[in-house]
Amino acid sequence: MTDTVLQVEDLVVRYPVQRGIVATLRRQRKQQVHAVEGVSFSLERGQMLALVGESGCGKTTTAQAILRLIDADHGAIRLEGRDISAVPHSELRPLRRRVQIIYQDPYESLDPRFRVRDAVEEPLKIHKIGDSSQARRSLVTGALERVGLTPPDLFLDRYPHELSGGQRQRVAIAAALVLEPELLVADEPVSMLDVSVRAGVLSLLDQLRREGLTILMITHDLSTAAHFADRIAVMYLGRVVEEGPAKDVVRNPQHPYTKALMSVVPRPDPRERKRREILKGETPNPIEVPSGCRFHPRCPVAQDVCATDDPELRAAKAAATPEHRSACLFT
Amino acid sequence: MNSPVLRVDDLHVWFDLPHGQELHAVQGVSLELAAGERFGLVGESGCGKTTTILALMGLLPSSASVSGAVELDGYDLLADGEESMRPHRWKDIAMVFQGAMNALNPVQTVGAQVVEPMAFHGIADGDEAKVRAGELLEMVGIGADRADRYPHEFSGGMRQRAAIAMALACEPKVLLADEPTTALDVMVQAQILELLTGLSEDLGLTLVFVTHDIPVIAELCDRAAVMYAGEIVEEGPVDALYHEPLHPYTRLLFGAIPDPLGEKDVISIPGAPPRLDREIVGCPFNPRCDVAFERCVDQRPKLLQLGDRRRAACHRNDPASEAAS
Amino acid sequence: MSTALEQEPGVVAESSQRRLLKAVWELLKDRPSAVVGAAVLGLLVLLAIFAPLVAPHGIHDKIGEPFGSPSSYGPLGLDDGGTDVLSLLIWGARISLTVGFAASLVAILIGGTVGILAGYFGGATDSTLMRITDYFLAIPDVPLMIVVAAIWGPSLSHIVLVIGLLLWTSTARIVRAQVKSVRERVYVKRARALGAGSGRIIFRHVLPQVAPLLVANTVLTIAVAIFDETALAFLGLSDPSKISWGKMIRNATDSAAISAGAWWAIVPPGVCVAFVILACTLIGQAMEDALNPRLRVAHLAARGFRLRPRMLGDDL
Numbered sequence: 001m002t003d004t005v006l007q008v009e010d011l012v013v014r015y016p017v018q019r020g021i022v023a024t025l026r027r028q029r030k031q032q033v034h035a036v037e038g039v040s041f042s043l044e045r046g047q048m049l050a051l052v053g054e055s056g057c058g059k060t061t062t063a064q065a066i067l068r069l070i071d072a073d074h075g076a077i078r079l080e081g082r083d084i085s086a087v088p089h090s091e092l093r094p095l096r097r098r099v100q101i102i103y104q105d106p107y108e109s110l111d112p113r114f115r116v117r118d119a120v121e122e123p124l125k126i127h128k129i130g131d132s133s134q135a136r137r138s139l140v141t142g143a144l145e146r147v148g149l150t151p152p153d154l155f156l157d158r159y160p161h162e163l164s165g166g167q168r169q170r171v172a173i174a175a176a177l178v179l180e181p182e183l184l185v186a187d188e189p190v191s192m193l194d195v196s197v198r199a200g201v202l203s204l205l206d207q208l209r210r211e212g213l214t215i216l217m218i219t220h221d222l223s224t225a226a227h228f229a230d231r232i233a234v235m236y237l238g239r240v241v242e243e244g245p246a247k248d249v250v251r252n253p254q255h256p257y258t259k260a261l262m263s264v265v266p267r268p269d270p271r272e273r274k275r276r277e278i279l280k281g282e283t284p285n286p287i288e289v290p291s292g293c294r295f296h297p298r299c300p301v302a303q304d305v306c307a308t309d310d311p312e313l314r315a316a317k318a319a320a321t322p323e324h325r326s327a328c329l330f331t
Numbered sequence: 332m333n334s335p336v337l338r339v340d341d342l343h344v345w346f347d348l349p350h351g352q353e354l355h356a357v358q359g360v361s362l363e364l365a366a367g368e369r370f371g372l373v374g375e376s377g378c379g380k381t382t383t384i385l386a387l388m389g390l391l392p393s394s395a396s397v398s399g400a401v402e403l404d405g406y407d408l409l410a411d412g413e414e415s416m417r418p419h420r421w422k423d424i425a426m427v428f429q430g431a432m433n434a435l436n437p438v439q440t441v442g443a444q445v446v447e448p449m450a451f452h453g454i455a456d457g458d459e460a461k462v463r464a465g466e467l468l469e470m471v472g473i474g475a476d477r478a479d480r481y482p483h484e485f486s487g488g489m490r491q492r493a494a495i496a497m498a499l500a501c502e503p504k505v506l507l508a509d510e511p512t513t514a515l516d517v518m519v520q521a522q523i524l525e526l527l528t529g530l531s532e533d534l535g536l537t538l539v540f541v542t543h544d545i546p547v548i549a550e551l552c553d554r555a556a557v558m559y560a561g562e563i564v565e566e567g568p569v570d571a572l573y574h575e576p577l578h579p580y581t582r583l584l585f586g587a588i589p590d591p592l593g594e595k596d597v598i599s600i601p602g603a604p605p606r607l608d609r610e611i612v613g614c615p616f617n618p619r620c621d622v623a624f625e626r627c628v629d630q631r632p633k634l635l636q637l638g639d640r641r642r643a644a645c646h647r648n649d650p651a652s653e654a655a656s
Numbered sequence: 657m658s659t660a661l662e663q664e665p666g667v668v669a670e671s672s673q674r675r676l677l678k679a680v681w682e683l684l685k686d687r688p689s690a691v692v693g694a695a696v697l698g699l700l701v702l703l704a705i706f707a708p709l710v711a712p713h714g715i716h717d718k719i720g721e722p723f724g725s726p727s728s729y730g731p732l733g734l735d736d737g738g739t740d741v742l743s744l745l746i747w748g749a750r751i752s753l754t755v756g757f758a759a760s761l762v763a764i765l766i767g768g769t770v771g772i773l774a775g776y777f778g779g780a781t782d783s784t785l786m787r788i789t790d791y792f793l794a795i796p797d798v799p800l801m802i803v804v805a806a807i808w809g810p811s812l813s814h815i816v817l818v819i820g821l822l823l824w825t826s827t828a829r830i831v832r833a834q835v836k837s838v839r840e841r842v843y844v845k846r847a848r849a850l851g852a853g854s855g856r857i858i859f860r861h862v863l864p865q866v867a868p869l870l871v872a873n874t875v876l877t878i879a880v881a882i883f884d885e886t887a888l889a890f891l892g893l894s895d896p897s898k899i900s901w902g903k904m905i906r907n908a909t910d911s912a913a914i915s916a917g918a919w920w921a922i923v924p925p926g927v928c929v930a931f932v933i934l935a936c937t938l939i940g941q942a943m944e945d946a947l948n949p950r951l952r953v954a955h956l957a958a959r960g961f962r963l964r965p966r967m968l969g970d971d972l
Contacts, residue, residue: 054516067849096851108842113864126852164603194375195543196587200599223589227597250591264521266546268588270569273550278521282486391961398964412963
């Protein structure tokens with residue numbers, strides 16, 4: 001029996017575009033940013049799913065909707081079976097405990113005036129966990145030990161500026177873990193860290209996953225996703241265009257967009273220089289989404305039908321497993 | 332190597348700190364670059380790579396002091412400080428700054444910003460400069476008809492192209508690029524890398540590419556130097572750096588890079604780089620090194636020439652010390 | 657994979673008191689003007705506090721002829737009632753400084769609250785509060801103070817309220833801008849994602865971040881408040897039974913001190929007001945300068961590195 005922690009179904013998030021005075025006076029049409037347009041995926045307990053895509057693809061908006069930091073316009077977000085997309089704001093607090101987030105920039109995500117102990121203890125105070133300061137203190141030390149900040153006494157009284165980037169990110173992870181969430185959203189957890197400490201933080205997440213934590217990682221880096229995630233979902237312009245087991249997606253990409261991405265991801269081995277398939281132009285802005293398949297204007301194998309038919313995400317013919325799905329009319 | 336275009340000899344940079352202390356940011360960097368070469372300077376944050384190329388441009392604040400020589404075609408740019416630097420800056424040696432796409436003047440058209448350095452160095456003026464600016468924009472893949480647009484009308488990739496056109500305005504011999512693709516999406520990064528490769532081949536431009544992103548160097552450069560704690564610890568062809576590293580830091584650093592199709596586990600390097608406001612005793616990498624021995628504690632290794640095109644600063648490469656350990 | 661974190665070049669955590677002292681020292685060391693300002697203000701505050709001990713005479717003691725010139729028994733001369741000007745100055749400092757500090761406290765409380773609420777909640781709250789601020793900003797201060805003080809009647813507490821109620825606008829605007837930027841910091845977003853309520857975020861994360869700015873602003877407001885008090889007292893709208901510097905100037909002009917050639921009855925209180933304003937401005941500007949890194953960027957951008965002779969004989 002599968003144990004689904006998170007299920008996102010047909011999620012849609014749109015933002016209104018601010019019009020200038022001139023535009024309003026000219027009575028121009030109100031425009032919308034189609035940040036997320038029908039995203040569906042599910043996440044089993046103890047799994048790590050990487051949402052991969054370029055800037056503006058909607059991966060961060062998806063994460064924010066799951067955290068209920070922004071409201072979805074349509075669709076369902078089920079946390080352990082219960083739809084949380086419509087829970088009123090006044091009842092969000094118990095929910096917040098169960099879904100935690102760590103941010104990209106560990107230099108920014110800790111209050112510079114909070115010592116490590118305060119930063120990790122704050123979530124406990126907010127959720128009124130732990131009866132005494134001793135009880136909370138032992139939870140804090142436990143969380144620090146879990147993220148590899150040992151011995152905890154060495155770190156409890158430090159301020160963020162006295163820590164390295166990797167250590168700060170570990171403190172942020174500890175502050176998330178101390179609430180024992182079911183789901184951890186990691187938004188580009190290592191992209192601001194030095195290369196030599198990235199693997200340490202990612203291995204920590206990997207280890208937490210093996211201990212049963214469910215992780216949704218948001219990243220632009222296919223290499224990291226390939227190494228640490230179980231599954232990868234590639235997003236383009238508010239849609240998931242390909243989804244499947246991580247290794248399958250990078251080794252046997254099905255969607256033309258994923259193929260192009262994989263061809264341009266630089267490899268560390270200079271002998272692996274290869275012919276790259278560089279797409280022209282940049283991702284169009286999500287205000288005017290192309291008709292049909294949203295990738296067709298840049299697609300190297302597009303045909304006439306692609307301009308009219310919007311493909312669904314379905315099992316790809318050339319894929320090794322039926323779980324490997326692609327949203328292209330020709331796969 | 333035939334006579335180098337750019338020769339850097341024993342470059343040091345210090346920054347003043349409060350209380351009379353100093354930060355020794357660059358600790359004796361020496362380099363030789365041939366015409367048309369694409370050279371990578373890699374390292375982690377704080378290793379001195381950006382300070383090094385800012386020193387090559389003479390773009391350091393008044394809290395900095397510099398020693399050493401930066402010779403461009405045999406002429407020492409550092410001989411008289413700012414005086415000897417100014418005539419050559421941007422004209423012979425130009426730079427694309429980190430985050431350059433966000434550093435364009437928002438109230439000036441892109442064309443005007445390309446014209447500006449030409450006028451300053453007396454290369455071209457008026458209509459002639461405008462025509463040249465159009466050609467430069469075409470060269471980096473922006474239509475000349477878009478010269479009268481403002482930066483906010485361009486996408487990130489286009490602005491980065493415009494920044495490159497500005498750097499090329501005075502036909503420099505050497506182009507320094509500081510993390511030019513870091514904030515860009517991978518597809519746009521590929522476009523910019525392709526552009527830079529093409530430019531260096533077509534114009535015979537010497538390219539110095541500074542980044543922490545090693546795969547980008549592997550993709551773009553012929554030769555690279557790895558910096559650690561203000562000095563070059565290893566230098567050589569990128570292929571050799573990846574396949575036969577001669578310095579443990581190079582080996583561990585490359586081991587920390589995930590390859591999307593590789594099977595190898597990525598590793599992390601324990602510890603942190605040494606502080607540069609104190610004198611470093613012994614090998615700077617010693618506390619984090621997995622093959623350190625007695626000599627590394629108190630003797631600082633020199634950057635030794637090893638074979639034809641390689642240099643490394645590790646006692647392990649010194650036959651005398653290998654025998655001793 | 658556990659990282660050898662202990663090997664980190666660790667900074668020993670300092671006690672927060674030592675940190676604060678060190679920060680204050682750092683602040684003062686590079687800004688001698690702030691030291692001068694603090695010294696002047698400190699001296700005046702001490703004189704005011706210890707007025708009964710320091711002042712040579714009482715404020716009602718007639719020790720000589722009206723407008724007696726400066727001499728050994730009255731180093732700053734005598735006023736129209738034959739009272740010692742130096743003693744009046746010292747006693748007057750009590751009233752002037754009290755009104756200045758109290759009024760700026762009122763202004764900071766109002767301005768800080770409005771600024772934090774507008775900046776933190778944004779939207780309709782922000783536009784409403786800022787519209788109100790704009791109205792207050794557009795009102796010409798002194799005429800309104802005159803009208804209000806005249807209606808409410810001359811009393812010290814009224815003066816404090818009137819000045820405070822008209823001085824909070826700039827504080828509100830500055831605080832609002834700072835809060836808006838703090839609100840967008842990742843750690844504030846994180847606190848919200850954690851489930852923290854607005855009150856907790858404001859008091860634990862936002863207020864500590866804007867507090868130094870509030871303090872700097874208070875110091876600058878004190879200067880304006882003292883100036884306003886002097887103006888109102890000069891116009892006769894202050895408590896007639898209390899001697900302040902403004903009141904001294906008014907008394908002197910009323911009794912034609914200038915035509916009597918008794919400059920010493922007018923100049924000293926004027927100089928005192930000027931000194932306090934100068935001192936507050938010096939301190940406030942030094943604090944703003946220290947708090948606002950953007951003001952310091954200019955000389956960082958300047959080129960002008962120095963050359964050092966090359967190090968030779970590096971062969972050991």
